[in-house]
Amino acid sequence: MIDRMVHPAPASQFDRGSFYRFPRCCVAPIGLLFALALAGCEKAQSQEAAPTPPLVTVAQPVKRTVTDWDEFTGRFEAIQEVQVRARVGGFVNSVEFTDGAIVHAGDLLYVIDPRPFEAVASQAQGQLDDARAKAELAKRELDRGLNLVQTSAVSVQVVDQRRQALQAAYAAETQAEGALKAAQLNVEFTHVLAPITGRVSRHLVTPGNLVQGADSGATLLTSIVSLDPIYIYFDVDEATYQRNSRLWFEGKRPSSRDTSNLVQVTLTGEIKPSHEGKMDFLDNRLDISTATLRSRAIVPNKDLSILPGQFGRVRIIGSSPYEALLIPDTAIATDQSRKIVFVVKADNTVDVRPVMLGPLDGGLRVIREGLMPEDQVIVDGLQRARVGAKVTPKKAQAPADDKAPAGARP
Known part of the structure; x- marks a missing residue:
């Protein structure tokens, strides 16, 4: 078995940290590249810091x-409004109009049974004829007495009595004429006519019902409102009134009391005025509870599209051009x-x-x-x-x- 032995290298070949050392010839180029990189970064940052101004x-x-306009909220009201009531009592025979229709002055609306009133009228006519006959007889007797008094055939006292009888006959004739006219009016009132032109409401009494006349609480039969032209009422605040008054004193704006100043009306749901009118009325005092002045304009309503009770925005001239x-x-x-x-x-x-x-x-x-x-x-x-x-x-x-x-x- 052979033992492997590792012999350490001489200290002269490797020094501590020799792996991290670079040749001196490489140090300068690396530093130059680093400086260039820093310069490029600074240039890019300067370009980002100065963007294009916003458009x-x-x-x-x-x-x-x-021209200045003052604007207010107003409400339309009919120029004429009539509650049609029975003027004589009796049973309703017929209703002669269509609910909600346009009626004209003189149109027949209701018929009340006229027979009782026709009978009274006939009786009044007979009384008038009788009174006229008595007046004629009294006149003849007076004329005869005036002739006889000249020959003393009758006394002056008789002539005075006949003169008084003639005057009483004339008075009775006048009373009979009045009674006949009243009876004829009652006959006329059994035909209820429209007093104005406008749109009629629904009928409140159907045929066969008994209605009361004016003498005992007249029964309401229906109502009629006129539509063309139509009023619009609105309230002007005190500040606007004072400003307009000042302009009037300075001659820069005509007063609505003396001049029919133009007004423009915008109906609910509209974005611009659709109707024009003229100022018609300013009240004589400010309302103490609201400090506003009640004002009124009159607006043509040819197409009858505006109804009483509607709201509208009213514009009125607030300055000269x-x-x-x-x-x-x-x-x-x-x-x-x-x-x-x-x-x-x-x-x-x-x-x-x-x-x-x-x-x-x-x-x-x-x-x-x-x-x-x-x-x-x-x-x-x-x-x-x-x-x-x-x-x-x-x-x-x-x-x-x-x-x-x-x-x-x-």
Whole structure:
């Protein structure tokens, strides 16, 4: 058996850590490569730290002539509304209208049994004929007495008595005429006629039922409301009333008391006004419980589509025409209690402008203060805009009704 012996190498061949030593000729190139790598990393980081400014859409304010409108909630009411009641008592013979139909003044609605009233009228006619005959006889006797008194055939006292009898006969004739007219009116009242033109409600009494006349609590038969034109009532708050009064004193707005100012009405479910009317009435005092002024406009209703009781939004002129700057409502942001817009300056940096808003007009918001016609307002991309940061502005397309922005107009 041969023993294998490992002889350690001489210390001169291997030193401690000799496996980690490199030749000196390789040290310089490795350091140069490391420096180049670091430089490349720093360059890449600098490129990532300076990205392209975000893209935003800008537009100049639109300049045009506008008129302010005040808007209120109103309720429609009929100009004429009649509760049709029986004027004489009796049994209903027939109903002569269709429920909910349009009726005209004078149309027959109900027929009440007229026979009892016709009998009374005949009796009154007989009494009138009798009174007229007695009056004629009394006149002849008086004429005869006047002739006889000249020859002293009769005394003056007899003549006076005959004169008094004639006057009594005339009075009886007048009473009989009145009784006949009353009886004829009762006959006429048995035919219930529509007093106005409008839409009738349903019939409340069916044939065969007994109704009471005006003397004993008139029975309600139906109702009629007029539809064309129609009123709309609304309440104006005190601040608006004072502002409009001030404009009237300054000659900038006509008063609705003296002028039939235009109003526009938007019905429930509509997004823009569909009817126009005119102011018709302002109350003489403010309601002390609500501090509002009851107002009324009259609106044509040719198609009879509006019914009493409906709600509507009423717009009334709040100023005379004036030049204004307008921007899309979406370009306006809120900063706590103030409204702001973002504009792009000449160096493409973003700036913020506090603005005072006016009403909407044609889908655009009126800006009363805070903007100039030449300002470039950010209308799209607000979430990418930061005050003081650079952006890449892109011009927005001009609205269809305004081919050029305000700053480009002469």
